[in-house]
Amino acid sequence: MRSNYIFTSESVSEGHPDKVADQISDAIVDLFLSKDPEARIACETLTTTQLVVLAGEIRGKGIMDEAGNWAPGVKEEVEQAARATVKRIGYEQDGFHWETLRFENNLHPQSAHIAQGVDESGNKDEGAGDQGIMFGFACDETPDLMPATLYYSHKILEKMAADRHSGAAPFLEPDAKSQVTLKFEDGKPVAATTIVVSTQHARGYDEGDKEAELHACVKKAIADVIPAALLSDETVYHINPTGSFEIGGPDGDAGLTGRKIIVDTYGGAAPHGGGAFSGKDPTKVDRSAAYVARYLAKNVVAAGLAKRCTIQLSYAIGVAEPLSVYVDTHGTGTVDEAKLEAVLPQLVRLTPKGIRTHLGLNKPIYSRTAAYGHFGRKAEGDLFSWERTDLVEKLKAAL
Known part of the structure; x- marks a missing residue:
């Protein structure tokens, strides 16, 4: 590493x-x-x-x-x-x-x-809705145990959307993208080297004083989100680098469900099994198993058992139990990964039904997940249950 x-x-x-x-x-x-x-x-x-x-x-x-x-x-x-x-x-x-x-x-x-x-029937347990591999990841780069580059990219756009909805920045339109580049030393982020933000805007906000107002709004959102210690005079900003961005959203480019799977997960800092989340009920392990893999990885890091943790699960359609459980702590772990592979399935039954029951997934909780990432969010009641760290003490005791 x-x-x-x-x-x-x-x-x-x-x-x-x-x-x-x-x-x-x-x-x-x-x-x-x-x-x-x-x-x-x-x-x-x-x-x-x-x-x-x-x-x-x-x-x-x-x-x-x-x-x-x-x-x-x-x-x-x-x-x-x-x-x-x-x-x-x-x-x-x-x-x-x-x-x-x-x-x-x-x-x-x-x-x-x-x-x-x-479907569950007779002595047959509910099977997975499809075959596939799913990954979960956590690291200690942010309080929410997410990769810092993705975490800040999400937060910049959330802040800009909040300003747009509140009327504080009425010249901002809904379509926007962000990109954050960080320099790491000893595995910790020490500086933001480059920040890119492209945002759809009202007519005229691509020149003169109006363009300057838009740039100031975006830079304020960045400063509100990224710790001051990471920003400096050497940070390079690219704000609407093409110049104009008036036509956006579905009018500017067609959109499809499931095309932003890296944005939805870990920003490229961890592997991805390839399955999208949105539009699927929780019997689909593309969604539920990826959620529980994040839950388990986050609890491993929250318990102080590793600074970084990747977990892979695999399934076959119609088969309840996972075919494999793989844990990698990237050389940062304090316990043997094989022990974690043995213990984690004892704490949460990793069948589709077991996952849905443990995390309470058979509820209308998914609209909030579909923008600004499925992970690194605050667990609130039924929402984002996979972000809880309620396995920490059980995990420590089992090891």
């Missing part, structure tokens, strides 16, 4: 076209789980100029029957949830407006062949 290096991560705002798609997909997940906690959902969203398209497979009581007939009023609720999401983000532009965009709903019943492998 290198101790001295320069590393970069990026984030995108809630108004980025791919994030608009993610948030719509998760709004549908929440809608259906509120009607049936055992609902099965795989909802993909496409966004482009004045258009939102849904596609995917669903199943659930009070939602849709096996013949594809919608329960009374539910189809209308789906469209309302999509439009409400676009409105909350703030799109009221000619090229993408929550009220006037065209909407297509192509959701249909889940395949019976998938259902027979996943």
